[in-house]
Amino acid sequence: MFDLLILNGSVVDGTGSAPYTADIAIDGDRIVAISTDKMRPEDGREVLDAGGLFVVPGFIDNHAHVQTSIHERPLAENFIRQGITSIVASLHSGDQPYPLKPYLDSLEVAPNVGFFAGHTFARKQVLGLDNRAPTATELAKMQDIIAEGMKGGALGVSTGLVYVPASYAETAEVTALARVASCYGGIYVSHMRDEGAGVVQSVKEVIRVAQDARIPAQINHHKIMGAGQWGESTTTLALIDEARARGLDIKHDLYPYAASSTSSSVMFPDWALAGGAGSFAERIADPATRARIESEMMRILMVQRTGADLSRIQFRDVSGMPEYRGRTLSDLATERGLEGTPEDAIDLLIELQLNGGFTAIYHAMDEEDIVSIMQHPWAMFETDGDPVGLGEGFPHPRSYGSFPRVLGRYVREQGVIDIAEAIRRMTSLPADQIGATDRGRLRVGAFADITVFDPETITDRATYIEPHQYAVGVRHVVINGEPVLRDGSLTGAKPGRPLTGPARPVETSPEACVARIRP
Incomplete structure (x- = not known):
């Protein structure tokens, strides 16, 4: 008797190989058999019928905002219904669990979750919101925080260089922290410093950190912002290819939408936000400083x-x-009786920021860049999503639909990439990136993280106007051998496990390595 059988499905194994018909047997948390000969239903304690469906490794979300909240929504329904079985909380800005290991040990959640040590978190602990470089002593303290995160199970170090206060960091500071992660076998993941007019230089900065810190690097949500930059994906992708040709391990990921979502802070020059809300208000109250802020905001807009x-x-x-x-x-x-000029926009944005700010969806990308990035062989996928409750707030539709949108819109409808390649980019490629090589593939001995979906109906339904709509087409989801979605209904099971580092083999003593690189 097997614990679970998945019968009659078309298997796409995650390696890029073509689909084939097979049955899968699971015992405990592992796949124990994959047979092209028919298995008997009576040989399984539980049976999932996959007739007419695709059976694939569970999808791995390369970036979602769950690092401090996954315990509050442990079933992660908006992710599970996309077929996601593992979430990488690459953080890049904001808070993080610290110390990390006790938080990991306490988790009882449906998906597997991996965590990073955040540059922003470390900088805030040592420098607050100051716009300056750290002293040697302060940099060493930041390195200690990253080292503690790595020892606690972090997969690497992450940066959000577009956001205050990380935007105040020079490349040398980022490299010094990435070296610590490298000592522990970690990877470097970055929301780049600039995704608009400076996007090319920002990609070069990621590559420079990878080279100088001797660490694999990954660009989170690779995108081209602003009409003046549309088409620059040709250049940014060429830079990735050139770096890989030199032996650097550079990868990237994207979400399949032409609009981003973030806080109002991105509409302001970072220096204007230094020191927090009170300091911003003082600058706005000074006519000369306000004039400078408005001028720089106009360029951003x-x-x-x-x-x-x-x-x-x-x-x-x-x-x-x-x-x-x-x-x-x-x-x-x-509603204010304004004409809606760019100057009106600046005045309203300043008013809103003084009153506490906002989060927004920014419709500023071009479909051709999205397709070009998606077709790149080292591009993976993410939601950049939030753990949301149905009907609560106003999320970006990516929180509900990223992975089904790729399979429905870009695979089935547009033929941008074929199904086997899309599945590889959702499964084995990100699994290998974080060192989880016993996930992301359907093979005997691998962890039984499995998604079963209908290739004819899978699609996203969430929109920018009506975001609270679950994706459709995912029938079953199994995590560590346990069904969490059965026949389209949540089971309530919480079999998820922490995905911990090292993401790469550690060749020497991490502590001795860190001692050598301290300032």
Whole structure:
């Protein structure tokens, strides 16, 4: 008797190989047999019928915002219903569990989850929101924080260089922390410093850190922001190829939407936000400083982000104005009796920031860049999503639909990439990236993380106007041998496990390595 049988499915094993018909047997948390000969249903304590369906390794989400909240939504339904079995909380900005190991040990959740040590977190602990370089002593303290994270199970170090206060860091500071992660067999994952006019230089910076710190590097949500930069993916992808040809391990990932989502801070020059809200208010109160801020904001608006069309900034959550969820900056301008000029936009953005800021969806990308990045052989996928409750707040639709959107829109409807290659980029490629080589493939001995879906119906349903809609087409999801989604219904099971480092083999004593690189 086997614990679980998955019968009559078309197997796409995650390696890029073509689909074939087979049955799969699971005992405990592992795959114990894959047979092209028919297995008997009576030989399984539980049986999942996959007739007419694809059976694939569980999808691995390369970046989602679950690092401090997964315990609050342990079933992770909006992720599970996409077929995601493992989530990489690559963090890159904001808070993180610290110390990490006790948090990992306490988790009882449905998906597997991996964590990173965050540059932003370390910098805040030592420098707060100061806009300056650390002293040698302060840099050593930051390195100690990263080392503790790595010893606690982190997969590597992550940066969010577009956000305050990480944006105040020079490349040398980032490299010094990446070297610590490298000592522990970690990888470097980055939300780049600039995804607009400076996107080419930002890709070069990621490559430079990888080279100088001797560490594999990954670009989170590779994108090209702002109409003035559309088409630059040709250059950024060429840079990745050139670096790989030199022997560097550079990969990247994306979500399949032409709009990003983040806080209002990205609409301001980072120096203007140094020191927090009080300091920002003081700068705005000074006419000369405000004039400088407005001038730099105009460039951000017109070149880096959405241009003169105020409807391209769509609010998710506005401090003190819940009625504006889903509405746009253009709507706000109209209700104020304004013409909706770029100058109006600047005034409104400053007002909103003074009142607590907002999160928004920024419609600022081009479909051709998305397709070009998606077709690159070293591109993986992510949601960049939030753990959401159905009907709560106003999320970006990627939180509900990223992986089904790739399979429905880009594989089935447009033929941008074929099904076997898309599955490889969702499974074995990201599994190998984090050193989880016993996941991401359907083979005997691998962990039984398995997604079963209908290739004819799988699609995303969430939209920018009505985001709270689950994806459809995923029938069964199994994690560590236990069904968490059966016949389209959650089982309530929480078999997920921490995905811990090292992501790469450690060749020497990590502690001795760190001692050699301390300032």
